[in-house]
Amino acid sequence: MVEVQVTETIDCPADRVLEFVMDPRAYAAVDRKIGAIDWVRRAGDVTEFRFGSKLPGIPGPAVKVVSRMTRTSDERVDVRLPPIPANRLANLVSEFSASWVCVASGERTAVTRTVRCGFKGPAKWFAEPVLRRTLRPDVEDEMRQAKAALESSGETR
Template sequence: MVEVTVEEFVACSPEAFLALVMDPRRYAEVDRKLGRIDWVHSEGDVTEFRFRSALPGLGPGPKVVSRMTLTPGRRVDVRLPDRPENRLVRRVSTFEAYFECVPVDGGIRVRRRIAFGFAAPLRRLVEPVLRRRLRADVEAEVRGAKRLLER
């Protein structure tokens, strides 16, 4: 498994940061792992969207559906739901991620965690590349969100 956790101070409210995350089309401006977005469906605190995935150093991947669940003012959990579109990806890999916001003086401390695991046939090929490239990608993503919100 390849896991990366990044923390960053952002001068905004938890609600502003989490609203950005819950808007996949807008968040795609700062996250290179989100390729072309086909559709977005939101209902209450849950947003699902289908997009072309792209992992750093590995190029474009398959289209997947991601589900984001908001805990208002605190965090967004991201998973690949059990849907037909995700059948192949869920068979060969695991994915989990979250964004957590903790209020601090003048803004928030954002914690972004993302983790990928792969089945044995892919593990030796994919995980070494992700170990080298994922941290820098996630750091750039969080810095991009910070710049977008602090303008």
């Protein structure tokens, strides 16, 4: 299992951060792991979307997966892959979870982004060592870009 956790302080309210996260088309602009999006469905605090997933450093084409993001509070969004049949390949090959946790202080928000990836079978011996080198810099870049996008959007306050 590979786990990466990165914290970035962003000059905007937590609610704005979490709404940005819950919009996969907007968030894809800052997250290279999100490829072409086929569809998005949002119902209240749950967003599901199908996209081409590409993990940093792992060769090959993007793998189509469905992601389910759930806003569990005013401070948190959790991400899981729904079970088979929506994610037949992803569920057979890997385990995945992610989250954004916000701690607000006035108009500033400390955002902690966590990504966990675990692989089963032979893929584990190849993919996990690669992700141990490539996932942290990728998530750090994602958070820098999210900060820049939110702080320059004019909608931060």
